[in-house]
Amino acid sequence: AQSVTQPDIHITVSEGASLELRCNYSYGATPYLFWYVQSPGQGLQLLLKYFSGDTLVQGIKGFEAEFKRSQSSFNLRKPSVHWSDAAEYFCAVGATGGGNKLTFGTGTQLKVEL
Amino acid sequence: GAGVSQSPSNKVTEKGKDVELRCDPISGHTALYWYRQRLGQGLEFLIYFQGNSAPDKSGLPSDRFSAERTGESVSTLTIQRTQQEDSAVYLCASSLRTSGIISYNEQFFGPGTRLTVL
Numbered sequence: 160a161q162s163v164t165q166p167d168i169h170i171t172v173s174e175g176a177s178l179e180l181r182c183n184y185s186y187g188a189t190p191y192l193f194w195y196v197q198s199p200g201q202g203l204q205l206l207l208k209y210f211s212g213d214t215l216v217q218g219i220k221g222f223e224a225e226f227k228r229s230q231s232s233f234n235l236r237k238p239s240v241h242w243s244d245a246a247e248y249f250c251a252v253g254a255t256g257g258g259n260k261l262t263f264g265t266g267t268q269l270k271v272e273l
Numbered sequence: 274g275a276g277v278s279q280s281p282s283n284k285v286t287e288k289g290k291d292v293e294l295r296c297d298p299i300s301g302h303t304a305l306y307w308y309r310q311r312l313g314q315g316l317e318f319l320i321y322f323q324g325n326s327a328p329d330k331s332g333l334p335s336d337r338f339s340a341e342r343t344g345e346s347v348s349t350l351t352i353q354r355t356q357q358e359d360s361a362v363y364l365c366a367s368s369l370r371t372s373g374i375i376s377y378n379e380q381f382f383g384p385g386t387r388l389t390v391l
Contacts, residue, residue, distance in 0.1 A: 163315075191377045202277070202364070203316075203382040210377055249315060259368070259377055260306065260329065263315035 161186040161252050165264035173272045174242050180235040180267050182250030191253035192233040193261065194224055198246040206248075209233060220244070245271045275299075277383035279365050285389045286355055294350040294386045298367030305348050306366040306380060307332075307340060316364060322348060323370070355390045362387050 162185045172178055184190055191210055195203040207218025214226040224235045233250060247268050251261040278297045286292050298305050307319040309332075318332040322342045333339070337355075342348040352359055366380040 165315075195382075200384070202384040203366075205379060208377075208379070251316075253377055259304070259380075260318045260321055260332075261308075261316070261380065262318065263308075265313075265315040 161190070161254060161262045163250050163252050163262055163264035165248075165250055165267050167267045168265070169268045169270065171270040171272060172240050175239050178235075178237045178240045178244070178269070180248050180250075180269070182233045182235065182264060183231050184233060184250070184252045185231065186252050190233075191259075192224075192226060193251040193253065194218065194222070194233075194235045195249045195251060195263075196220075196246050197249065197266075203249065206235070240269075240271055242271045242273055245269055277365055277367050277381055279363075279383040279386050281386060282384065283387045283389075285391065287391050288357060289354055291351065291353045292355055292388065294352075294363050294388070296348045296350070296365030296367075296383060298346065298348070298365070299381055300346075301369070302367035302381075303345055303370045304368045304378070304380075305342060306368075307348070307350050308364045308366065309334075309361045310364060310385070311361040319350070319363075352388075355388075357390045360388055360390045 164183045193208045194206040206222045209216050209226045247266045249266045250264045280295045305322040308316040310316045320330045324345050325342050337353045340350045362385040364385045366382045368378040368380045
């Protein structure tokens with residue numbers, strides 16, 4: 160069965176600093192990988208996704224993520240964090256076939272200090 | 274509508290009562306998903322619909338949970354005899370027809386229904 164691990168429950172960074180959120184997955188084939196962001200009172204918004212091809216994917220709001228098959232990782236990065244990036248971030252893996260259901264990690268809560 | 278909508282946004286109920294949660298997917302989206310997010314946890318898959326049928330109900334935690342979909346549109350998640358452990362945010366998502374192995378259609382999420390069982 161597929162699974163996702165986000166080892167950092169909380170992360171605090173200063174505004175303008177760089178950010179890396181970790182995600183490790185377990186899946187038996189080439190995974191479909193996603194990062195979502197959830198702001199208070201908001202639904203989930205897709206930041207970026209990896210299906211195949213270039214292992215460095217660009218997303219919205221200046222985020223990027225790199226798929227590393229050898230490490231089973233899909234870490235999210237941003238060079239310079241803005242105060243508005245404070246939110247909860249979820250990594251997810253999608254099943255191929257069978258309805259494409261998503262399996263989510265437990266999330267990383269990002270706090271941005273001004 | 275422009276996005277996935279869910280109602281009510283908040284629901285407080287007493288233990289043992291039944292509740293119904295509603296999801297209106299994006300028009301034209303034939304796939305619909307229900308997820309549950311308990312406090313401090315990630316989202317758990319509950320069930321998905323392709324059209325009006327539910328090929329995968331594997332995530333429903335007990336037989337107190339059921340869901341239906343009509344007209345390839347609105348879906349209702351029903352929880353009978355609610356328990357305190359049912360307290361969570363219930364999220365609905367929709368996508369174009371699931372595409373299997375070749376491609377993957379993005380799921381668009383609604384704002385969720387926060388259920389509190391007293």
